[in-house]
Amino acid sequence: MSRTRSVNWGQSVLNLIVALFALFCIIPFIIILSSSMTKEMDILTGGYNLIPKTVDFSAYQYLFQRMNVVLNGYKVTTFVTIAGTFGSLAVTAMVAYPIALRRLKYRRVISGYVLLTLLFNGGMVPWYIICVKYLNLHNSLAALILPALVNGFNVFLMRNYFSTIPEELQESAKMDGAGEMRILWSVVLPLSAPVFASVGLFVALSYWNDWWLGLMLIDKAELQPLQLLLRTIVSNVDYLANSSVLSTSVDQMMPREGIKMAATIITIGPIIFLYPFLQKYFVKGLMMGAIKG
Amino acid sequence: MLKELNRHKALYVLTLPAMLLLLVFSYFPMAGIIIAFKDFNLSTGIFQSSWANPIYENFQYFFTSSSWVRVTRNTILLNLLFIAVGTIVNVGLAIMFNEIRSVWFKRLSQSLTLLPYFISWIVVGVFAYNLLSYEHGMVNETMAGWGMDKVDWYSKPEAWPILIAIIFIWKSVGYNSIIYLATLMGIDNTLYESARIDGATKIQQIRYITLPLLRPTVVVLTLLAVGHIMNSDFGMFYALVGDNSQLYSTVDVIDTFVFRSLRGSGDMGMAAAANFYQSVLAFALVYFCNRIARKYESDSALF
Numbered sequence: 296m297s298r299t300r301s302v303n304w305g306q307s308v309l310n311l312i313v314a315l316f317a318l319f320c321i322i323p324f325i326i327i328l329s330s331s332m333t334k335e336m337d338i339l340t341g342g343y344n345l346i347p348k349t350v351d352f353s354a355y356q357y358l359f360q361r362m363n364v365v366l367n368g369y370k371v372t373t374f375v376t377i378a379g380t381f382g383s384l385a386v387t388a389m390v391a392y393p394i395a396l397r398r399l400k401y402r403r404v405i406s407g408y409v410l411l412t413l414l415f416n417g418g419m420v421p422w423y424i425i426c427v428k429y430l431n432l433h434n435s436l437a438a439l440i441l442p443a444l445v446n447g448f449n450v451f452l453m454r455n456y457f458s459t460i461p462e463e464l465q466e467s468a469k470m471d472g473a474g475e476m477r478i479l480w481s482v483v484l485p486l487s488a489p490v491f492a493s494v495g496l497f498v499a500l501s502y503w504n505d506w507w508l509g510l511m512l513i514d515k516a517e518l519q520p521l522q523l524l525l526r527t528i529v530s531n532v533d534y535l536a537n538s539s540v541l542s543t544s545v546d547q548m549m550p551r552e553g554i555k556m557a558a559t560i561i562t563i564g565p566i567i568f569l570y571p572f573l574q575k576y577f578v579k580g581l582m583m584g585a586i587k588g
Numbered sequence: 589m590l591k592e593l594n595r596h597k598a599l600y601v602l603t604l605p606a607m608l609l610l611l612v613f614s615y616f617p618m619a620g621i622i623i624a625f626k627d628f629n630l631s632t633g634i635f636q637s638s639w640a641n642p643i644y645e646n647f648q649y650f651f652t653s654s655s656w657v658r659v660t661r662n663t664i665l666l667n668l669l670f671i672a673v674g675t676i677v678n679v680g681l682a683i684m685f686n687e688i689r690s691v692w693f694k695r696l697s698q699s700l701t702l703l704p705y706f707i708s709w710i711v712v713g714v715f716a717y718n719l720l721s722y723e724h725g726m727v728n729e730t731m732a733g734w735g736m737d738k739v740d741w742y743s744k745p746e747a748w749p750i751l752i753a754i755i756f757i758w759k760s761v762g763y764n765s766i767i768y769l770a771t772l773m774g775i776d777n778t779l780y781e782s783a784r785i786d787g788a789t790k791i792q793q794i795r796y797i798t799l800p801l802l803r804p805t806v807v808v809l810t811l812l813a814v815g816h817i818m819n820s821d822f823g824m825f826y827a828l829v830g831d832n833s834q835l836y837s838t839v840d841v842i843d844t845f846v847f848r849s850l851r852g853s854g855d856m857g858m859a860a861a862a863n864f865y866q867s868v869l870a871f872a873l874v875y876f877c878n879r880i881a882r883k884y885e886s887d888s889a890l891f
Contacts (some may be wrong), residue, residue: 305790306689312694317700323715324703324759326726327726330718342729344717363851390606393599400592405603412614419822420850420863421620421634422613428633432610445609475598484625504708507823511851522710526827529714544764552724566706573706574699580638580769 324567331355331557335550343556352552361535365561367517368524370505375439375520379502383444384495384553389488390445391453392479398568415445423511439520443501449494452584457483457491468541493580496573503566521562524550528558600845623862628856640857650861655845659862663841666749667817674764675810677757683798684767688792702762712759713827720751745838752828752839756821771805772798804885811884814875818870822847844864 321344330343334351339350357547358365394402416422424441432438460483499566506522513519517533527534532551566573593600608665624646626637638766640646650656652795681701704712719726720741728738741747775798822843829835829844831852849859 309687310693311683311689313681313697317697320701320704320762322718323758327715327718338724342724343726345726345731346800362836364651386605386609389602393596393603396599398594399599401600405607409610412610414878415618415871416615416819416867417615417619417621418863418867419846420856420859421623422632423850424623424630425612425616425620428630431617441609441611443721445606445613447610450606475596479602494812500706504706506708506710510826522708525714526710529717530830553712557719559711563707563711567703568704571699574702578698578702578766581766 320422327556327559331553333422335553338552343552351553354401354557356548357554358535358557364535365521365524365558368521369534371436371439371518372521375436375505376499376502379443380439381448381497382440383446383498384491386444387446387449387453387494388484388491392483393449393458394450395454395457395460406451419511420549425513432512434513434515434518436518439505439508439518440502442508443505444499445499448496448584452494452580453487453490456487456583460486479554489576489579490583492576493583496576496582500573502506502566502579525558525562529555618867618875621864621867623856624860626860627861630856639776643797646857647859647865649842650858650865652856655840655860656865659840659842659845663820664817664844666752666839666841667813667820669749669753671810671817673755673814674760675806677761677803678764679768681761682772683794683802684764685765685769686772686798698761698762698766700762701765705763708828709759709821709823711792712755713830714822716751716755716828742832743834745835746812746831748835748839752824755828756824759824765804767809768802768805771802775801808881811877815874816861816870818866818873819843820844 326345329347330338332350332352333344333347337344337348337355345527371435371517377479388404393399394405394409396402410474426432426438426442430441432441446554465478468482473481504522506520506526509518509523510518513523524526535549537552611753620634623634623637625640625643626634626636627640627645628637642648685694685698717725720728722738722740722742727741734736741745741751778888779797780793783797788796798862820841820843825839825841825844826847829839842865845865846859848861849855849862
């Protein structure tokens with residue numbers, strides 16, 4: 296009797312600690328959301344709060360009236376995310392498949408070549424010079440996509456998955472007269488949906504959240520990805536007022552603090568919205584990577 | 589060799605785009621670190637620029653500045669702090685997740701702790717501002733509500749190692765605990781059953797079964813993290829600290845210093861020297877940590 300009670304006690308304490316920890320992880324999200332819907336006057340007098348005193352959407356209203364700015368950031372980031380994800384999946388699978396095959400003699404050489412890029416790097420200075428001086432990537436949309444297209448970690452994740460597909464399957468397809476491309480396309484790919492989902496998710500997330508490439512290589516306002524735009528808005532709210540057709544001078548009435556928070560919500564909105572669906576594949580992919588290497 | 593290449597021509601051709609991208613974006617920069625020895629000029633390029641005179645001129649410049657000690661110290665100490673605190677919290681949370689019996693609660697709490705991993709450091713920077721700003725920040729408002737004095741966090745360098753460590757853990761713990769959880773889920777359940785039959789308490793089971801079996805993963809992941817001690821998470825420091833020079837004394841790291849020299853002051857010689865210094869130290873550390881990891885656990889090391 297006393298034994299079962301003590302076990303339940305342990306479970307309750309455990310649950311309480313984990314619940315508090317989970318709360319610690321999401322409270323900032325709630326504060327931001329609440330701040331974005333708080334009346335500017337309340338923020339100025341009482342600071343940001345967990346629950347809005349007076350619910351008020353004027354910050355969103357203000358942002359939507361100047362939608363062209365935010366919309367442009369969305370356009371750039373959406374394009375980069377879609378193009379980057381498909382491009383990256385293609386290029387990654389194309390190198391991961393051959394090095395998963397035992398019949399390929401030089402697969403170790405290629406693996407080593409990929410692995411080395413995970414271990415060592417030349418740092419940001421030569422990288423920057425090569426992008427700007429030799430590849431002419433400065434202020435181009437390609438600058439936001441190309442440098443992040445291949446990542447060694449994802450290559451090995453895919454390779455590990457491909458190597459679990461029995462080569463006998465491919466051999467039998469070969470006997471039926473299928474070429475290498477045909478085997479990859481109609482034997483291997485249909486079996487690889489899980490790894491494509493997971494790697495695709497990793498890549499899409501990193502493109503959506505990327506601002507490092509924009510920070511280094513983009514100066515033009517119209518090519519700014521969403522995350523950098525958020526940074527611009529937060530460090531200088533007047534940027535919105537100035538780049539809008541609605542007002543010529545800085546708007547005195549704009550809800551400055553509220554706008555920063557509303558812009559943040561608009562930036563993370565799609566991720567939060569998709570999170571319940573994405574999370575499962577993300578964890579699966581992580582487990583795949585963790586167990587293998 | 590040609591015969592092999594010819595026999596599997598299609599397969600080798602497939603690897604070309606990725607090989608080419610890695611060549612351009614990873615291998616060229618590795619070769620490009622020689623600009624540290626050049627009197628570099630962007631219009632003439634890396635290889636055409638003339639050698640510095642004397643050849644170590646840029647390093648002279650870097651090592652006589654007061655910055656190099658500061659950024660080296662901050663980089664190493666902060667990363668060690670992240671590794672130490674991070675490992676404890678990650679392992680602790682993974683064990684707790686593993687012990688939770690209610691499936692829905694486990695799933696829900698896991699989802700919530702993973703959420704911060706999905707947002708960018710820029711967004712985290714806004715979160716930090718929302719909590720810590722002097723005028724309207726939640727932390728200050730709460731402290732004021734309890735009758736304490738407000739603190740101007742953004743001009744208090746001594747607070748930032750702890751603050752950044754908390755923020756770092758906040759963002760990464762969900763992700764990292766999954767990696768440990770993957771190991772925990774691989775533990776044979778019969779071990780626990782027989783321990784329970786022998787009358788072992790939950791704490792004893794964790795102490796004598798879970799922790800020892802988790803040790804190889806902890807050691808290897810820690811070694812790999814130590815290998816990357818010279819490379820800080822630039823995004824985190826840039827988004828949280830940015831150009832706030834009041835905080836440089838405790839949270840300016842090599843990466844942010846290189847970035848400022850490169851893009852801010854345009855001091856190419858300084859940037860190149862610091863960049864070289866970082867790359868070479870990082871190279872040595874990664875190499876040695878991998879050697880040790882391989883000795884410890886042969887299939888977990890990267891090479």
